[in-house]
Amino acid sequence: MSSADEFYDDLEIRDPQQREDELMAALSAQMTHAKANAPHYGEVFADLDPASINSRDALAALPTTRKSDLAALQKKNPPLGGINTVPLSELSHIFASPGGLYEPDAPRKDYWRYARALWAAGVRPGNIVHNTFSYHLTPAAMLVESGCRAIGCPVVPGGVGNTEIQIQLMADLKPDFFIGTPSFLRIVLTKAKELGHDLSNLKNGLVGAEALPPSLRQELSDLGVSVLQGYGTADLGNVAYESKAIEGMIIDEGVIVEIVEPLGTKPVAIGEVGEVVVTTLNPTYPLVRFATGDLSAILPGTSPCGRTNMRIRGWMGRADQSTKFKGMFVHPSGIMQIAGRHPEIVKARMVITSQDNNDFMTLKFAAPGADPSLVKAVEDSIQTVLKLRGSAELVEADSLPDDGLAIEDARSYE
Missing domain, CATH: 3.40.50.12780 (ANL, N-terminal domain)
Incomplete structure (x- = not known):
């Protein structure tokens, strides 16, 4: 050709x-x-x-x-x-x-x-x-x-x-x-x-x-x-x-594309996940520095x-999925940072639930062929990155939806 x-x-x-x-x-x-x-x-x-x-x-x-x-x-x-x-x-x-x-x-x-x-x-x-x-x-x-x-x-x-x-x-x-x-x-x-x-x-x-x-x-x-x-x-x-x-x-x-801190304005380093900002x-x-809300x-x-x-890298989710857990914000970038600490992880999703007015946070992640001991290591990363305690659960990749969400807030507010 x-x-x-x-x-x-x-x-x-x-x-x-x-x-x-x-x-x-x-x-x-x-x-x-x-x-x-x-x-x-x-x-x-x-x-x-x-x-x-x-x-x-x-x-x-x-x-x-x-x-x-x-x-x-x-x-x-x-x-x-x-x-x-x-x-x-x-x-x-x-x-x-x-x-x-x-x-x-x-x-x-x-x-x-x-x-x-x-x-x-x-x-x-x-x-x-x-x-x-x-x-x-x-x-x-x-x-x-x-x-x-x-x-x-x-x-x-x-x-x-x-x-x-x-x-x-x-x-x-x-x-x-x-x-x-x-x-x-x-x-x-x-x-x-x-x-x-x-x-x-x-x-x-x-x-x-x-x-x-x-x-x-x-x-x-x-x-x-x-x-x-x-x-x-x-x-x-x-x-x-x-x-x-x-x-x-x-x-x-x-277009001129920048990758910036999610929901921020400062460009991030090459390879780091951030929000897509575009100037046409x-x-x-x-449009000058239009923040798309998309992560890449x-x-x-x-x-x-x-x-x-x-x-x-393509579309990697949304920047505006942030939520509060025990009074602190949890951002999608934090979930991606946790996953990035463990190369075995191919997909991850933080699920926040509530029971009897108590909130629980579980990182469901897929890591084909990984040793079960990875669960404890991921829980340690949650504590290190988010400064919050949460559990981790190793799941099959196809059990996690391909909808771009890094955080699923499944709490009931009724």
Whole structure:
């Protein structure tokens, strides 16, 4: 395969230092643009020289913005909180997401920057793509459809549900590529087999919006479809994506990603789990240090696929699962720190329960082949890391849900 066919463009294979220099120059220009044209940033950065924000250290000194902040801003200055740099009349869509949030897009090629992720997953001009993300109110389906159009692919707008109708469409139209959640793809493939429909044309997919455990990826492969993951949000568009190497997720070329202390602002060290914070270079809706609430970690080095941008481990749960136990906060990062002290652990979940008005904390963990003595060692780590007493329980991996939760508060408050 030629490099021209393997990569979406030459931006993906830039020298890392060249990329960093160009990103920082673009950041400074974006800050100048945002301050001048977005009312919110004109106010927030009134005393800031935007040209001085030309390094990661300078960026890290700025405040973060959270979804809760967006909601408040949009109520104060509807509908987009003063973050948009163009009037509403120049937008293509205004989407409505759960929680009363609104997101724009503009008439610009691949506004959400998903073509790169689709290309890495195998989409090429002329492929027929079946899109099962929602077309109703939210931007989910349009995020990826805009990327398909940029590549040059017809899209079947399947939307959500209507499984048997979608199977019939796939049997008739013979799409090459699937877009949607991995769980819905499994439903489609197993139901099609049950109904006797031939979906053998469907070879590849880009999945997201939920966890993709290795067992499900393998099951989908056994059913004939190879899938890669994309990671994005309605606010930001594409943030990162897998390549065929399946070694972490490669950062998109149109964003600057930091991993910071969960629910904080300070960047953490390479390899340390933290919250994903993203600054976009989107001129229409320039989010600066948008805290996603998602947990991940930076992987050292670059992908063996040849793309040279920074990589993250992928979605590792949520940062905002903190809870109080005996008057002290327990954070997901603490659970991950405990697990990180024991390489045998492949999955862990802290479960907090109550009985007779007493609270109990149990770390359920999976460590295939581990010696039972590991339980005591994990309990010692709970005491060391959390400064709280808790029990540990060795369990089978499949008994722990793949929902990204590090903490399950199962206490009853009735």
